[in-house]
Amino acid sequence: MNTEELKKQLNEGGKNIVIVTHKNPDGDALGSSLGLCGMLRMAGHNVNIITPNDYPSFLKWLPGEKNVLRYEWSSARCDKKIAAADMIFCLDFNDMSRIEALAEPVINASAQKILIDHHIAPTVDADYIYSDDNMIATAQMVYHFAEKMDMLDCIDRNVATCLYTGILTDSGEFAFPKTSGKTHSVVAALMDRGVDNYAVYQHIYMNFTQSRILLLGKALSNMHIIKDSAALCMTLNQDELDECGFKKGDTEGFVNYGLTIRNINVSCIFIENRSEGIIKVSLRSKGKFSVNEMSRKFFNGGGHLNAAGGQMPTTDMQSVVDIFYRAVEYYKEDILSSND
Numbered sequence: 001m002n003t004e005e006l007k008k009q010l011n012e013g014g015k016n017i018v019i020v021t022h023k024n025p026d027g028d029a030l031g032s033s034l035g036l037c038g039m040l041r042m043a044g045h046n047v048n049i050i051t052p053n054d055y056p057s058f059l060k061w062l063p064g065e066k067n068v069l070r071y072e073w074s075s076a077r078c079d080k081k082i083a084a085a086d087m088i089f090c091l092d093f094n095d096m097s098r099i100e101a102l103a104e105p106v107i108n109a110s111a112q113k114i115l116i117d118h119h120i121a122p123t124v125d126a127d128y129i130y131s132d133d134n135m136i137a138t139a140q141m142v143y144h145f146a147e148k149m150d151m152l153d154c155i156d157r158n159v160a161t162c163l164y165t166g167i168l169t170d171s172g173e174f175a176f177p178k179t180s181g182k183t184h185s186v187v188a189a190l191m192d193r194g195v196d197n198y199a200v201y202q203h204i205y206m207n208f209t210q211s212r213i214l215l216l217g218k219a220l221s222n223m224h225i226i227k228d229s230a231a232l233c234m235t236l237n238q239d240e241l242d243e244c245g246f247k248k249g250d251t252e253g254f255v256n257y258g259l260t261i262r263n264i265n266v267s268c269i270f271i272e273n274r275s276e277g278i279i280k281v282s283l284r285s286k287g288k289f290s291v292n293e294m295s296r297k298f299f300n301g302g303g304h305l306n307a308a309g310g311q312m313p314t315t316d317m318q319s320v321v322d323i324f325y326r327a328v329e330y331y332k333e334d335i336l337s338s339n340d
């Protein structure tokens, strides 16, 4: 399907549309989905958003959020919506494995599929693909998609607030390298539609649980700075999570604290999930060192150049920390020179 055909269909209205996004939705996954949903509804479509699972409470104020369906809570109802859809939008993920149990009904659906995503090398089989790994956020791409589809008039204050939230969170408050002049012009256009930027900031960054701050203290005190290597890792095991009263989303962004140290180019955090029998891995880098590559090689994951995730099928924290030491040794020169 080409852009003109899609534009024609979207401007006709009256379609049944489902939007899906990745597991453990973050600000960009949810912000881009809700923004697109608001736009498409304004254009006269019947739209539902389905996430694989629930998302953290600091996102539960976004306009329209109350209507989001969680596949883990209502899979039968979601299956019906997916089967009845004329179009399915896949937002903010590059591989069907990222939507887990949702993948099967989505793959089997007769609907046309449209991918909008900024992760590298997408493998999603879609009828229309808008993929650009130079984009800081899928939410920014949804704005450009609206431009392409002649739907800028469908961006009201609520849509703008959702897209702004996606850009704000995925860009690290407009700090990360892929934040561009274009990003800022999109943000300016969104603010002109009435986004209350300070209200958004407070919802996201001044709304932490007490357990989060207790866990941050633990993670920081568990920091291993690897000698002469510009890399560090932090850990949180299940007992520590329980002790502090861990709630979903509490550890979001902890890995970034490691990079605030001078001359540290790679930061990593390992978080145990004993009930799933795994340790979750989050990696960040400064400069040109690819944590995507490191994660693919050592941690069963992937992601972006400077931000990646993964997971290890064990709850033995020491063994995973040992692997990190080996990985850092393996890439030592690249890590040391990453930010030169």
Ligand SMILES: [Mn+2]
Binding pocket: 028, 029, 092, 118, 136, 137, 138, 170
């Ligand atoms: Mn994103």
